[in-house]
Amino acid sequence: MAKEEKAVKSETEQAHAYTPGLKVKRATVVRKTRRLPLLGKVFVKEGDTVTHDQVVARTEISGDPEIVKISMILGLEPEDTAAFLTKKVGDKVEEGERIAFYKALFGLIKKEVVSPISGTFESFSEITGQAIIRGAPIPVDVDAYIPGKVVEVLPREGAVIETNAAFIQGIFGIGGETHGEIHVAVESNEDVLDADAITPDHKGKVVIGGSLVTLDALHKAVEVGVSAVVCGGIRHYDLTSFTGEEIGVAITGQEEVGLTLIITEGFGRMNMSARTFNLLKDFEGYLSSVNGATQIRAGVLRPEIIIPHDIPPEDAGEELSQGMVPGTPVRIIRQPYFGAIGKVHSLPVELQQLESESMVRVVNVELDNGEVVTVPRANVEIIEE
Amino acid sequence: MVKLSKPLEEMQYILATDVGSTTTKARFFHKVNGEWRFKVAGEAPTTVEAPYEDVTLGVQNAVREVEELTGHKLLAPEGGLIIPYDGEKGVDLYCTTSSAGGGLQMMVAGLIKSMTAESANRAALGAGAIVMDVIARDDGRPVYKKIQRIRTLRPDMILLAGGTDGGASQHVMEIAEMIKAAEPKPRLGVSYELPIVYAGNKDLRDQIRELLKEGFALEIVDNIRPVLEVENTEPARRAVHELFMEHVMSHAPGYTKLMKWTDVDIMPTPAGEGMAMQLIADTYKMNVLGVGLGGATTNVYSVVDGRFVRSVSANLGMSYSVTNVMKEAGIDNIMRWIPFNLDKEEVASRLMNKMIRPTTIPQTLEDLIVEHSVAREALRLGLKHHRTIATRLKGVQLERTISDMFEQAVEDSYVKMMNIDICAGTGGLLSHAPRRIQSMLILTDAWQTEGITRMMQDSVFMMPHLGVLSTVYRDAAWSIFDKDCLVRLGTCVAASGLTKPGDHVMDLTIEMPNGDKVEKTLNLGDLELVPLAPGKEATVHVSPASHYDVGAGPGKELTATVIGGVAGLLLDARGRPLYLPEEESKRKELLLEWFKAVHLYPEEILEAMV
Numbered sequence: 001m002a003k004e005e006k007a008v009k010s011e012t013e014q015a016h017a018y019t020p021g022l023k024v025k026r027a028t029v030v031r032k033t034r035r036l037p038l039l040g041k042v043f044v045k046e047g048d049t050v051t052h053d054q055v056v057a058r059t060e061i062s063g064d065p066e067i068v069k070i071s072m073i074l075g076l077e078p079e080d081t082a083a084f085l086t087k088k089v090g091d092k093v094e095e096g097e098r099i100a101f102y103k104a105l106f107g108l109i110k111k112e113v114v115s116p117i118s119g120t121f122e123s124f125s126e127i128t129g130q131a132i133i134r135g136a137p138i139p140v141d142v143d144a145y146i147p148g149k150v151v152e153v154l155p156r157e158g159a160v161i162e163t164n165a166a167f168i169q170g171i172f173g174i175g176g177e178t179h180g181e182i183h184v185a186v187e188s189n190e191d192v193l194d195a196d197a198i199t200p201d202h203k204g205k206v207v208i209g210g211s212l213v214t215l216d217a218l219h220k221a222v223e224v225g226v227s228a229v230v231c232g233g234i235r236h237y238d239l240t241s242f243t244g245e246e247i248g249v250a251i252t253g254q255e256e257v258g259l260t261l262i263i264t265e266g267f268g269r270m271n272m273s274a275r276t277f278n279l280l281k282d283f284e285g286y287l288s289s290v291n292g293a294t295q296i297r298a299g300v301l302r303p304e305i306i307i308p309h310d311i312p313p314e315d316a317g318e319e320l321s322q323g324m325v326p327g328t329p330v331r332i333i334r335q336p337y338f339g340a341i342g343k344v345h346s347l348p349v350e351l352q353q354l355e356s357e358s359m360v361r362v363v364n365v366e367l368d369n370g371e372v373v374t375v376p377r378a379n380v381e382i383i384e385e
Numbered sequence: 386m387v388k389l390s391k392p393l394e395e396m397q398y399i400l401a402t403d404v405g406s407t408t409t410k411a412r413f414f415h416k417v418n419g420e421w422r423f424k425v426a427g428e429a430p431t432t433v434e435a436p437y438e439d440v441t442l443g444v445q446n447a448v449r450e451v452e453e454l455t456g457h458k459l460l461a462p463e464g465g466l467i468i469p470y471d472g473e474k475g476v477d478l479y480c481t482t483s484s485a486g487g488g489l490q491m492m493v494a495g496l497i498k499s500m501t502a503e504s505a506n507r508a509a510l511g512a513g514a515i516v517m518d519v520i521a522r523d524d525g526r527p528v529y530k531k532i533q534r535i536r537t538l539r540p541d542m543i544l545l546a547g548g549t550d551g552g553a554s555q556h557v558m559e560i561a562e563m564i565k566a567a568e569p570k571p572r573l574g575v576s577y578e579l580p581i582v583y584a585g586n587k588d589l590r591d592q593i594r595e596l597l598k599e600g601f602a603l604e605i606v607d608n609i610r611p612v613l614e615v616e617n618t619e620p621a622r623r624a625v626h627e628l629f630m631e632h633v634m635s636h637a638p639g640y641t642k643l644m645k646w647t648d649v650d651i652m653p654t655p656a657g658e659g660m661a662m663q664l665i666a667d668t669y670k671m672n673v674l675g676v677g678l679g680g681a682t683t684n685v686y687s688v689v690d691g692r693f694v695r696s697v698s699a700n701l702g703m704s705y706s707v708t709n710v711m712k713e714a715g716i717d718n719i720m721r722w723i724p725f726n727l728d729k730e731e732v733a734s735r736l737m738n739k740m741i742r743p744t745t746i747p748q749t750l751e752d753l754i755v756e757h758s759v760a761r762e763a764l765r766l767g768l769k770h771h772r773t774i775a776t777r778l779k780g781v782q783l784e785r786t787i788s789d790m791f792e793q794a795v796e797d798s799y800v801k802m803m804n805i806d807i808c809a810g811t812g813g814l815l816s817h818a819p820r821r822i823q824s825m826l827i828l829t830d831a832w833q834t835e836g837i838t839r840m841m842q843d844s845v846f847m848m849p850h851l852g853v854l855s856t857v858y859r860d861a862a863w864s865i866f867d868k869d870c871l872v873r874l875g876t877c878v879a880a881s882g883l884t885k886p887g888d889h890v891m892d893l894t895i896e897m898p899n900g901d902k903v904e905k906t907l908n909l910g911d912l913e914l915v916p917l918a919p920g921k922e923a924t925v926h927v928s929p930a931s932h933y934d935v936g937a938g939p940g941k942e943l944t945a946t947v948i949g950g951v952a953g954l955l956l957d958a959r960g961r962p963l964y965l966p967e968e969e970s971k972r973k974e975l976l977l978e979w980f981k982a983v984h985l986y987p988e989e990i991l992e993a994m995v
Contacts, residue, residue: 038570064536065566067528078555122566127558127592132566172741236733248709249700250740267737296705296743334745335735335752356753357819357987358746379745 021331021382022169022264022302024276027311030165031151034142035158037061044159046152050144052179052289057142057158063135066117071129073113074102078129085131087121093133094118100131145177146289147308166283166307168264168276170230173292173303174243174252175260180206180227180290182283182307189277192269193231195220202226206288206305208280212269213261218242222258228290230280230305232265232272239267253293260292262303270339273331275383283307324382330365334379341383342367387649389478390469393858396477398470400459401850402447403654404431404440404483404643406681411447412850413455413476414865421861423869426845427451432639433485439639440485441646465646478858481647482849484654486637489513489629490572492540494520494560496547499779501585504609505546507694507774508584508618512625513653514542515682515699520563522556528563535567541633543569543579543601544621545593546609548586557585561596568600573636578602580628584609584621602632614781629653652853655684659695660852661866662686662809665841666693668863671806674832676764677848678812680704680743683763685771687800696771701763703756703814704743707736714762721965722758722830724976725994727751746817750990753819757827760814764831772798802835802961803881803936809871811843822914822952822983825874833961835881836936837925837945840874840952873919875950879957882933883964886910889930890958896924907958910975914983915956917949925954955983 040059044050071081084102087093093115100113115121119135148163183205185197193209195216203224209217209231215238221229240246243257264272288307295301324330328344345364352362352374360376367373399414399421411427427450432443441464448459448466458474461467467475491514495502502521509516517538520531543564547557564581571579580602583593590605597603604627606620630650634640644651652660655677662675666688677684683701687694700709711719716729723732732755739745739756747753776797808828815824825840834840847870855862880891888909895903898921905913917923925947931940947954959979966972977995980986 062568064529065532065568067532067563067566123562125558125562125596128555128562130559130562132562134566172737235730236737237730239737246708246712247737248712249706250708266741267734268731294741296741333742334738334748336749338738354748355990356747356750358753358817359819360746376746376748379748381742 022171023167024169024273024279024383025167025314026279026282027164027309027314028167029162029313030146030148030167030306030308031160031162032146033154033158033160034145035154036142037140039156040140042153042156042159044150044153046150048150050147050150050161052144052147052287054144055141056144056150056161059140060137061140063119063137065122066119066133066135068099068113068116068131068133069129070100070113070124070131074100074111076102076129079126081129082124082126085124089121089123091121092119093121099133145291146306147287163306163308164311164313165309166279168279168305170262170264170303170305171266172250172252173260173262173294174239174247174255175228175257175292176253177289177291177293178227178260180204180288182206182208182280182286182288184208184281184284186210189232189272189274193217193229198224198226200224206230206290208277209272210277211271214238215241218259218261226259228260228262228292230262230264230290232263233268233270234261234263235269236267250294250296252295253291255292260290262290262292262305265339266333273341273383280305283309324363324377324380329383330363330380331383332365332373332375332379333381334375337365337367337373337375340365340367340373342373345372347377387857389648389857391477393861396470396858396861398457398476399478399854399858399861400448400451400466400476401479401847401854402444402481403657403846403849404433404444404481404485405654406433406485406488407431409440409443409447410846410850411444411451412847413451413457414861416861420868421864423847423865425451425454426847427454431485433637437638439642440483440637441639441642444481444643444646464642468648478648478854479646480649480850480853480857481643482652482654482657482853483634483640486573488515488655489625489633489653490515490517490541491544491625492517492520492535492538492542492569493544494546494564495585496522496553496557496560498524500613501546501548501610503776503779504616504618505544505584505621507616508609508621509544509625510695510697510774511618511659511693512622512629513656513659513695514625515697520560522560532563532567535564535569539570539572540579541572542625542628543581544625545581545583546585546621548589548608549613550587550608550611552586554586554589557589558592558596561593565596565600571632571636573633577632577636580604580632582606582621582624582628584624587611602628604628614778616778626650626652626656649853649857652849652856654849655695655697657849657852658684658811659686659693660855661848663688663693664852664855664859664863664866665807665809665871668867669807672804673807673809674768674800674805675809676767676812676828678703678760678763678767678810678814680813681706683767685767687771687775687805689775689799689804694771694775696767696774698767698770701767703760703763703812704739706740707743707759708740710759710763710766711736713766718762719755719758721972722761722976723754724973724980724991725751727755750986751994754986756814757818757823760827761831764828768800768832772800775800802833802838803934805834805838807839807841808832808834809841809843811846811848813846815842816844816846820985821872821874821950822985825877825952825955826979826983826985829877829879829955829957830963833963834877834879834957835961836879836934837943837947838877838879839948840877840950841871842874844870844872873948873950875917875952875954876947877955877957878925878927878935878947879961880929880933880935881961882929882939883960883962884909884930884932886964886966890933890960891927891929891935893928893956894926895954896926898923905956907956909958909960910964910978911956911958912979912982913956914952915954917947917954919950921949922946923949923954
């Protein structure tokens with residue numbers, strides 16, 4: 001009995017897809033934790049309704065320091081310099097204001113040191129003869145990012161905002177948080193989004209393409225002021241040209257390229273999944289919150305499109321995938337069937353040899369055209385319904 | 386800190402884990418008939434991130450798999466492990482390494498880039514850290530840029546060196562003041578003080594203590610360069626390790642609990658791997674060049690004449706960082722290892738797709754060959770980087786001979802392939818290679834071994850486990866290492882030198898274990914594989930042509946005993962540097978010849994692709 005249980009358990013465990021499916025949900029509850037980088041002040045309270053651009057918390061990071069080599073400028077030994085300082089530690093100073101003055105030979109030799117910035121005289125070292133002038137504190141704001149309700153306040157750190165929304169994850173993106181109305185600029189999920197499809201009307205909008213976005217289209221989108229572009233695929237060369245450098249490691253979100261770009265399927269020409277495309281089409285004209293930030297190593301972060309609405313959630317929220325069973329819809333994510341969609345036909349327990357001669361666990365997938373193909377379990381992702 | 390539940394000789398079961406960034410790997414060891422052996426492995430996803438945020442859950446899941454596979458109860462109902470083994474359940478020793486949450490990330494600073502800063506860098510790397518930046522007075526950046534950089538980094542720890550004892554003081558203090566002015570914040574939360582290790586001029590200790598008394602957890606250790614001729618990294622390395630446990634680990638999710646479970650201090654994974662490489666060098670009394678080729682990073686280790694150095698190329702790897710290999714090596718350098726036609730843009734897109742879906746594996750032979758090509762480049766770049774770390778001490782007066790005057794410069798790195806006796810590799814791509822000869826040739830091509838080199842690799846990933854175990858129980862660690870971990874791939878005999886294609890390179894007479902004599906003549910571009918089983922020895926007599934060297938000097942004969950392995954004896958006359966024709970068609974033809982000569986891939990499928 002115990003043995004049987006063990007066998008069942010391990011079979012279930014083996015049936016998990018290794019790559020978690022990307023979420024494509026029509027109506028779900030989205031929660032966003034908005035946190036300051038350092039402790040600060042929170043401006044909202046639980047139950048408040050916030051807009052996407054409302055500041056929910058603020059902090060100040062200490063100003064940039066400027067090191068002034070006072071002893072060197074005055075031509076004195078560090079230990080002899082303190083007597084010639086005209087400011088003491090803690091004093092406010094203005095840019096250009098005198099902070100040290102040296103007079104010798106009955107006033108024939110005069111040397112002075114002025115502050116290069118406005119700020120505070122923070123310290124002086126008698127070992128190095130250096131002073132540190134600290135610039136004014138720099139405020140850091142965190143906005144709500146999504147419109148919704150404050151469901152939790154993190155004292156001195158931020159708040160958790162909640163809304164009902166459609167939620168779509170992409171596979172890769174560049175550029176940070178932005179907002180805009182959804183506008184579908186192509187007829188079908190198989191169409192290429194080229195420059196002709198981008199018009200001045202798209203200013204401030206989130207433009208949806210089909211299988212591929214061209215380099216010209218991206219340049220045009222920046223020119224007209226598009227907030228974000230969402231598409232199935234992009235050519236590696238075009239992405240490199242657009243960003244100005246090859247992406248080495250998938251830690252993105254900080255690029256300043258004039259817009260946010262989200263790829264939903266992968267590199268090369270790849271039809272956007274029909275489900276994703278149709279969902280975006282259904283919400284045309286809705287305001288969305290979009291973030292291209294992607295981090296694939298430890299603590300996977302995928303780019304996202306959040307479209308807040310009033311539709312009640314269809315599920316309990318963010319439950320984890322239950323793993324593959326016959327009938328589970330899957331997408332194949334590597335050659336030779338990259339991009340093919342089908343459903344799990346069977347899950348053989350024994351290891352099988354691939355063309356590459358690797359011995360791995362496989363899954364038999366029945367493709368949409370009825371053909372059954374065998375692929376490594378690691379090479380499929382579950383399409384979350 | 387080591388707390389043992391019973392004397393080493395009475396122990397019967399040992400458990401070791403490695404909490405990796407994605408997977409937690411448990412390895413269970415058992416003493417059978419007086420001999421320590423690997424028993425079984427269990428693995429589970431690491432649970433350092435939300436929603437779990439407690440690494441011990443992943444450890445328990447991995448250990449539970451070991452329990453299920455063996456029926457041996459290990460987990461205590463109240464959490465942790467049952468220690469010691471009571472004749473029925475439990476283990477006698479539990480230890481672990483960890484790289485979850487990005488491992489140990491450090492910033493180092495010194496006075497002169499090529500002297501104290503370089504020594505500090507080596508010490509941090511040796512302690513298993515990823516070095517985020519090296520700050521020095523002469524690093525070419527203006528002070529305000531350095532301050533900006535320090536402010537944006539969020540290191541786990543800072544190592545500050547500078548000045549010999551009694552030497553430079555004012556400039557060292559300037560660096561310290563700059564660090565203080567920048568107010569760096571620790572990565573794991575704002576609620577604790579950033580650890581900083583001072584290993585510089587001992588005369589400045591009081592001033593440093595005064596300057597950094599607020600906002601930092603300061604630890605002062607012996608100078609890393611007490612005099613220019615000596616590099617003393619051990620005290621700094623030890624302090625880094627202690628602060629890692631005390632400050633960094635204790636702020637990572639679940640580690641406080643995990644620290645209570647272990648009998649030995651938790652060690653960063655690369656430090657464990659480094660211990661394992663040292664174990665090989667120490668046991669064979671040979672020079673070792675080793676590599677951990679991972680998904681995100683490549684760690685290269687060298688032990689040359691007893692000196693251990695580790696380098697980490699944080700963004701060279703086979704999955705998460707695969708496109709960075711392409712970026713750094715250039716797509717053309719990856720393409721040069723592919724013997725069939727494939728569009729560059731297609732290869733680039735495939736690699737980008739591997740990066741964004743890093744857990745996928747090659748199904749087609751074509752895809753496998755592309756990955757193997759990337760691996761060669763990652764290893765090549767990893768060694769190139771390593772050589773910038775494994776250098777002679779700079780700032781030391783060198784005695785020059787007449788011959789030096791004819792050379793452009795004295796070479797900086799002492800890692801020369803002719804002096805390397807053993808190459809050892811670990812990491813998913815190498816251990817999952819469908820044919821062992823693939824790992825052997827990938828290592829040979831990437832590093833261009835010279836002379837006679839033994840080649841080894843990890844069987845199932847357990848070098849870090851055995852590394853940490855070796856710190857308390859060397860004999861057990863080596864017994865498992867020798868019998869269950871180290872796969873002997875074979876030995877490579879490679880001639881150094883390069884002349885014209887088709888020129889004579891070397892003649893070999895191989896006395897096989899059964900007494901047979903095998904004669905070989907190799908010309909430039911030839912590659913051959915002679916079967917020689919693991920554990921078997923053969924005597925090789927090599928007679929190189931006048932421009933070629935196999936270890937005894939150009940044109941000089943050499944007789945050596947070589948050890949067999951699962952791949953065999955690889956005879957390499959492809960030139961050093963390796964001869965690869967510029968012309969694409971000729972290069973592909975030659976690659977194909979080599980691949981076929983050593984049965985690298987299934988031939989029929991390979992032929993069909995060309």
